[in-house]
Amino acid sequence: MTIENVLLVSAALFALGAYGVVSRSSLITVIMSLELMFNGVVIAAVAFSRFTPSAALLSNDPITAEAIRSALTGHAFAIFIISVAAGEAALAFALVFAMFRARESIEITDASAMKH
């Protein structure tokens, strides 16, 4: 397990999600794929936190508790991304329901009212 391995897994998950977003016809599956992409990004953030040192830890200044905590910046990013993704998922489903109510369908191709 090196940072390269973890970044590869992260990129693979992101790419799978990206493929899912453009390749499926149901809005629900598209949102699921979006969540996969979010997860890929969070894995990268946590991996950087685990394997690479922050600037504060590399500097020659005396080490403070704040500098030690900066090793967890990736974790803080992960928490924030997960919060945003959770809110996004809830709102996205509300939109899917609204579309289903208006058009009796959740097919991507039926959501093209503004296309032409």
Added chain:
Amino acid sequence: MMEVSTLTNVAFWGASAMTLGFALIVVTQRDVFRAAIALAGSFLGVGILYFVLSAEFVGVVQILVYVGAISVLMAFAVMFIQDVTLGSRPVQGRLVGAAVAALILAAVAFTAVNTDWATMDDITDPVAIAALTEGYVEIGTGDDATVAITAPEGTTQLVVENGGVLVDSTGALGVLLIREYVLAFEIIGLLLVATLIGGLLLMRNPGPGSEAAAEEKADADAEAAGSEASV
């Protein structure tokens, strides 16, 4: 400092295989409900990955929020919407999508392999190394069982114990969130409230007694009255 045990490697590759395998099912499965179940499996795999990467708190949050809440939300959505019997068919132009996805993967893989990443071994400060590999507590939360390292004057005193990357990362993360990132933390709270209100607004059912229904009725009445008057 950065030696990774065989067991950790096995756990990492196992969790990775689980994550990517279930993710592949999610993006290829026609049955939306099966895709939702596979998605829960993929989220669980990612949660295990966080534990392997010494991010216990993020792992717990992942399992609570994703495996616990978002998966259930997906299952509810699938069950509420009748149309899913149709399934999720592949759409036209997915080959282009696959090509773009492969391109993203290739670009990131190339960057990951060809970049000379700084490693934890680059840290030279003995206090930092001790605090990261063996844990630390700040002055004031004294624990007699731990060994104290006296940091230079004017800085926080650090105490060491045990192995791993930043022992008690949960406690340190909590402090990080309410000190360095407190503004972002507050904004996230605001965002979640806005999401809640937005979700309620979108989901609101315009029943027979609602304003929208009353307006429609008034419009219809006015039209009827107009047509009568013209006759």
